[in-house]
Amino acid sequence: MKLIIYFRCFKGIVLREALRFVHQKERFFSALVRPLVWLGIFAAGFRSVLGVAIIPPYETYIPYEVYIAPGLIAMIQLFNGMQSSLSMVYDREMGSMKTMLVSPIPRWFLLCSKLFAGVFVSILQVYAFLIIASLWGIIPPISGYITILPALVVSGLMLGALGMFLSSAIKQLENFAGVMNFVIFPMFFASSALYPLWKIEETSEWLYYVCFYNPFTYAVESIRFSLYSQINLEYGIGIIVFTIIFLFLSIIGYDPGRGNLQKKGGK
Amino acid sequence: MHAALEIKNVTHKFGEFKALDKVSININPGDFTVLLGLNGAGKTTLYSLITRLYNNNTGSIKIHNFNVRENSSNALKNIGVVFQQPTLDLDLSVEENLHYHSALHGISTVDASSRISEEIGRIDLNDKLKSKVRSLSGGQRRRVEIARSLLHRPKLLLLDEPTVGLDIGSRQMILKHVKALCKKGDLAVLWATHLIDEIDKGEKVVIIHDGKIIESGDVSKVIKKTKQKNIREAFNKLVGIKT
Numbered sequence: 001m002k003l004i005i006y007f008r009c010f011k012g013i014v015l016r017e018a019l020r021f022v023h024q025k026e027r028f029f030s031a032l033v034r035p036l037v038w039l040g041i042f043a044a045g046f047r048s049v050l051g052v053a054i055i056p057p058y059e060t061y062i063p064y065e066v067y068i069a070p071g072l073i074a075m076i077q078l079f080n081g082m083q084s085s086l087s088m089v090y091d092r093e094m095g096s097m098k099t100m101l102v103s104p105i106p107r108w109f110l111l112c113s114k115l116f117a118g119v120f121v122s123i124l125q126v127y128a129f130l131i132i133a134s135l136w137g138i139i140p141p142i143s144g145y146i147t148i149l150p151a152l153v154v155s156g157l158m159l160g161a162l163g164m165f166l167s168s169a170i171k172q173l174e175n176f177a178g179v180m181n182f183v184i185f186p187m188f189f190a191s192s193a194l195y196p197l198w199k200i201e202e203t204s205e206w207l208y209y210v211c212f213y214n215p216f217t218y219a220v221e222s223i224r225f226s227l228y229s230q231i232n233l234e235y236g237i238g239i240i241v242f243t244i245i246f247l248f249l250s251i252i253g254y255d256p257g258r259g260n261l262q263k264k265g266g267k
Numbered sequence: 268m269h270a271a272l273e274i275k276n277v278t279h280k281f282g283e284f285k286a287l288d289k290v291s292i293n294i295n296p297g298d299f300t301v302l303l304g305l306n307g308a309g310k311t312t313l314y315s316l317i318t319r320l321y322n323n324n325t326g327s328i329k330i331h332n333f334n335v336r337e338n339s340s341n342a343l344k345n346i347g348v349v350f351q352q353p354t355l356d357l358d359l360s361v362e363e364n365l366h367y368h369s370a371l372h373g374i375s376t377v378d379a380s381s382r383i384s385e386e387i388g389r390i391d392l393n394d395k396l397k398s399k400v401r402s403l404s405g406g407q408r409r410r411v412e413i414a415r416s417l418l419h420r421p422k423l424l425l426l427d428e429p430t431v432g433l434d435i436g437s438r439q440m441i442l443k444h445v446k447a448l449c450k451k452g453d454l455a456v457l458w459a460t461h462l463i464d465e466i467d468k469g470e471k472v473v474i475i476h477d478g479k480i481i482e483s484g485d486v487s488k489v490i491k492k493t494k495q496k497n498i499r500e501a502f503n504k505l506v507g508i509k510t
């Protein structure tokens with residue numbers, strides 16, 4: 001099949017996601033309000049309790065809001081990834097998944113395009129958040145606004161692929177509340193989003209290991225370093241490995257030969 | 268000439284349950300064929316196999332001689348589908364929905380625009396092109412879905428209970444529209460339904476019951492063979508409904 005056909009398909013899928021985003025203002029709004037509430041209430045409340053000493057990539061002692069900003073950015077992407085991927089399972093949306101899957105273009109390409117489309121939307125949300133956060137005094141080096149981009153792409157892909165895999169594999173995740181309880185909250189809390197890993201290690205060793213192997217931690221830390229125009233190889237490689245694993249699993253999940261689709265009745 | 272759709276010996280199980288049992292169907296270009304069966308007969312399962320939403324590993328399914336399993340891309344290129352459940356994006360306009368579908372088939376934007384205005388004209392909804400799908404009636408949405416399924420100029424059109432839940436006026440309009448499409452060119456149509464009154468005399472029917480094809484052929488022949496007065500009585504007799 002010709003390259004141009006793939007390109008048109010990709011463009012169409014991204015455009016649709018962008019249009020839905022424009023049309024669904026509530027979704028954009030709630031995606032933005034959520035991290036701002038954390039920033040305004042949680043961070044403000046805890047800033048006196050939780051001071052964060054100097055750790056890379058920071059060069060000075062930082063207020064707590066500054067510490068949790070990357071975690072909140074990753075949270076935007078986590079919600080976005082779960083929402084756009086898992087919404088495909090629900091009846092209302094399964095239809096659009098079906099129309100996509102009966103296209104003659106190879107399925108892996110369709111799924112990857114869909115993921116990229118979701119990532120694109122999440123990046124718009126992140127930049128909106130960064131603008132508002134700057135009014136709060138959370139201001140990274142100017143170059144950070146650009147260097148964060150590759151990290152956002154990879155972490156968006158990882159979280160989207162995770163959501164897509166879950167949507168193909170898990171029957172029980174019937175509603176978003178279930179996803180919140182069993183995926184989003186555990187991933188978010190057991191990560192380096194709210195507290196640095198060394199602080200967790202001081203309190204509980206097993207929790208430290210949970211956080212350390214939590215893919216979400218890799219998203220948070222990759223974003224944190226890139227926001228300060230730095231690269232942390234360990235997290236950078238880790239996040240890429242997780243992305244490849246989740247992508248692979250979700251493509252298998254939607255492979256008609258394995259039939260996760262038909263286990264759910266495809267309805 | 269190849270059959271528009273050739274299904275040979277397809278069986279499909281959900282666990283131990285056989286939803287389809289050695290199904291074979293042949294449809295020629297230009298045929299309007301009704302796939303008639305009660306709820307739960309296996310119609311949707313069969314469609315999911317033809318469109319490769321489910322994998323089939325028994326028998327073979329060919330669309331214009333392209334095997335769905337081995338040559339899925341070419342097979343899918345030739346199929347247009349209207350699913351049982353509505354699949355339009357309610358938050359997008361009619362036009363945006365149709366452009367999205369064209370992109371999924373790799374059609375250029377320019378081509379898509381001219382095809383969209385052609386198809387939308389055929390279903391008489393020119394004035395709704397910019398409207399949100401949400402604002403359309405059930406019948407109008409179905410017509411848009413039919414227009415959409417034709418944008419990539421398929422040779423086989425699959426419709427899964429397309430008139431369920433619509434009022435009589437819309438039902439007749441859609442039925443007439445699809446039958447006319449079929450007469451014009453060599454488009455083959457497989458129309459799944461449990462509504463017997465959607466079948467006309469000169470057409471073909473495939474009767475499916477509990478996953479098996481229990482009768483198929485010209486409507487008049489099926490009536491004759493079962494020694495009944497009309498297709499309703501023939502169907503009732505075949506599936507064992509007492510009247």
Ligand SMILES: Nc1ncnc2c1ncn2[C@@H]1O[C@H](COP(=O)(O)OP(=O)(O)O)[C@@H](O)[C@H]1O
Binds near residue numbers: 309
């Ligand atoms: N995903 C599934 N898992 C298990 N059983 C199924 C599934 N989908 C359909 N069935 C069963 O297979 C049979 C055929 O269903 P279906 O193809 O939907 O029938 P129809 O479309 O003719 O109403 C029914 O008995 C139904 O309960």
Ligand SMILES: [Mg+2]
Binds near residue numbers: 311
């Ligand atoms: Mg059905």
